[in-house]
């Protein structure tokens with residue numbers, strides 16, 4: 488299902504960015520960045536936030552591992568490499 492019509496992002500695209508761990512996007516802005524775009528009208532922000540919250544809760548994980556797509560350059564590599572405490 489398309490959740491962002493401006494950038495033609497699906498819920499699957501958003502979920503693909505979410506891998507529990509230190510490099511996981513924590514905000515919708517980081518999800519846009521992970522997917523190589525930026526918000527335009529902003530109508531989808533709440534939906535993306537809801538998808539993030541549900542996906543991470545379902546995973547039983549703290550929000551934050553490296554993006555499965557390897558596309559989150561804002562996350563320091565050392566943060567992604569830290570073991571969970």
Ligand code: FES
Nearest residue numbers: 491493527528531
């Ligand atoms: S619908 Fe996502 S930025 Fe417009």
